[in-house]
Amino acid sequence: MRCGPEQRRRRGVSISIKTKLGTLVVVSVFITTGLLLVALETSTELRFITVFSVIATLLITQFVAHGLTAPLEEMSTVAKGISHGDFTRRVRGADRRDELGDLASTINLMADDLEAVDRHRKELVANVSHELRTPIAALRAVLENVVDGVSAADPETMRTALKQTERLGRLVETLLDLSRLDNGVVPLRARRFEVWPYLSGVLKEANLAAGRRGLASGSGRHTRTDVHLHLDVAPPELTAYADAERLHQVVANLIDNAVKHSPAHGRVTVRARRGAQPESLDLEVQDEGPGIPEQERHQVFERFNRGAVSSPHGKGSDGGTGLGLAIARWAVDLHGGRIGVAESARGCRILVTLPGIHQARG
Numbered sequence: 001m002r003c004g005p006e007q008r009r010r011r012g013v014s015i016s017i018k019t020k021l022g023t024l025v026v027v028s029v030f031i032t033t034g035l036l037l038v039a040l041e042t043s044t045e046l047r048f049i050t051v052f053s054v055i056a057t058l059l060i061t062q063f064v065a066h067g068l069t070a071p072l073e074e075m076s077t078v079a080k081g082i083s084h085g086d087f088t089r090r091v092r093g094a095d096r097r098d099e100l101g102d103l104a105s106t107i108n109l110m111a112d113d114l115e116a117v118d119r120h121r122k123e124l125v126a127n128v129s130h131e132l133r134t135p136i137a138a139l140r141a142v143l144e145n146v147v148d149g150v151s152a153a154d155p156e157t158m159r160t161a162l163k164q165t166e167r168l169g170r171l172v173e174t175l176l177d178l179s180r181l182d183n184g185v186v187p188l189r190a191r192r193f194e195v196w197p198y199l200s201g202v203l204k205e206a207n208l209a210a211g212r213r214g215l216a217s218g219s220g221r222h223t224r225t226d227v228h229l230h231l232d233v234a235p236p237e238l239t240a241y242a243d244a245e246r247l248h249q250v251v252a253n254l255i256d257n258a259v260k261h262s263p264a265h266g267r268v269t270v271r272a273r274r275g276a277q278p279e280s281l282d283l284e285v286q287d288e289g290p291g292i293p294e295q296e297r298h299q300v301f302e303r304f305n306r307g308a309v310s311s312p313h314g315k316g317s318d319g320g321t322g323l324g325l326a327i328a329r330w331a332v333d334l335h336g337g338r339i340g341v342a343e344s345a346r347g348c349r350i351l352v353t354l355p356g357i358h359q360a361r362g
Contacts, residue, residue, distance in 0.1 A: 024064050028057045071100045075107055087115035132171065139164040177249075177327060188243050188334055192279060192357075195238040195272050196231075202251045203229045203270060206259075227262045229255065232271040240272075241279035241357040246331040250339075253324035254285040254350050261289035261348065280356030284342070286349040297341040301329040328352075 032053045071093050078089045090111060091104040142161045145151040206229060251270065258268040271284040292300055332339040335354050342351040 021064075024061060027060060031056050031060075071096070071104060075104060078107060078111070082111055082114060085118075087111050087118055128175065132168070135164040135168040135171070139168070188246065190241055190243050190335070190357075192239055192241050193244055195240050195281065196233045196236055198244065198247075199231055199233060199251065199270060199272060202248055203231055203255070206252065206255050226265050227259045228265070228267045229259075230267055230269045232269060234273060238272060238274055238281075239279060240281035240354060242281065242335055242354050243331075246334060247354070250328045250331045250352060251283070251285070253328045254352075257324055258285050258287035258289070258348065258350075262287045263289060275353060275356060277356040281352075281354040283352040283354070284349055285352075286344060286347055288347040291344065291346070291348045292341055300341060301325045301339065 035049045035053050035056075038049070071091070074093075075091050078091050081089050090108045094101060094104040094108055096104065139161055142151070142157060142164070146153050146157060151157050255268060255270065262268060266288040268288075269284070269286045271286070273282045273284075274280070275282045329339050332352055332354070337352065337354040339350065339352045342349045
C-alpha cells in the first residue's frame with residue numbers, strides 16, 4: 001500500500017523547513033556571540049573573530065542549503081522526465097519528515113498514477129485492436145470465399161457474415177457506452193419500480209435470447225440453452241429506486257457472465273432483498289461454476305479481464321471480450337452503489353448494493 005504525506009507524518013515527528021531555517025539563524029547567533037565572548041576574554045582582535053564567525057556561519061549555511069536544494073534539483077529532473085513520458089524514475093528522500101519529503105512523496109505518487117494510466121492506455125489499445133480484428137478477419141474470410149467462388153452467397157453463408165457483423169457492432173456499442181460513462185455524459189434517470197416484475201422481464205429476455213439466437217450482451221455471445229435461470233425476490237412486493245435501463249445493463253451482464261461460467265445444466269440464481277436504506281436494494285447473481293480465486297477478485301471488474309480460466313466456459317461460449325463486468329461496475333458506480341465478489345461455498349456470487357432514493361446520483 002502506498003503511503004502519502006499524512007500517513008508518513010504519523011510515523012515520526014515532522015520537522016518543517018521553517019524550523020530548520022530558524023534553527024540555522026539561532027545557531028549562527030550563538031556562534032557569533034560565543035566568539036565575541038572569547039575575544040573579550042582573550043583580548044583577541046575583533047577582526048579575527050569576525051572572519052571566524054563569517055566562515056563558520058557560511059559553512060553551516062552551505063551544509064543546510066545543500067540539504068534543501070539537492071532534493072529540489074532531483075525533483076526538477078524527475079518532473080522533466082515525467083513531462084517527456086518517462087514514468088519509471090522516482091524521487092529519493094520521500095521518507096524525509098518535512099515539506100520536501102511531502103513533495104517527494106507526492107511526485108512519486110503522481111508518477112505511479114501516470115505510469116498506471118499509461119500502461120492501461122497501451123493495454124486498452126492492444127485489446128481493442130485484438131477484439132476488433134477477430135470479427136473483421138472472420139467477416140473478411142467469409143466475403144473472400146464468396147468473391148473467389150469457394151462458397152456460394154447462400155443464406156447460411158450470409159448468416160455467418162451477419163453474426164460477425166453483429167458481434168462487431170455490439171463491441172463498438174459497448175466501447176461507446178464506456179466512453180460515455182467515462183466522460184460523465186450518461187444521465188441517471190432513477191425512479192421507483194417493483195423488483196419482481198422488473199427482474200422477471202430481464203430473465204425472460206435472457207431466456208428468449210438464448211433460445212432464439214444466443215444470449216447476447218456487451219461482453220460477447222454464446223448459445224447456452226442448458227442453464228436454468230432462477231429468480232428469488234423477497235418480499236414479493238419489494239420495490240427499489242434506481243435507473244431501470246442502467247440496472248438492466250448490470251443484471252444482463254452479470255447473468256451473461258454467470259451463464260458463461262456455468263457447468264452443463266447448471267443453475268444461475270438472481271436474488272433480490274431489501275437494503276438497509278429506504279428503497280435500497282441488495283442484488284445477488286450466483287452461478288455453480290468454478291468460482292473466482294480470491295487473489296483475482298479485485299481484477300474481475302477491469303476492462304478486458306477474462307480471468308484465468310483457459311478452457312471455454314461451456315458449450316457455445318466464446319469467452320467474451322471482458323467488458324461486461326466493467327460496464328456493470330460503471331452502472332453501479334453511477335448510482336453511488338457497490339459491486340463486488342462475495343464469499344460463496346460454491347461457484348461465484350456477485351453482490352450489488354444500490355443505495356436507494358437518497359444516495360443515487362443524477
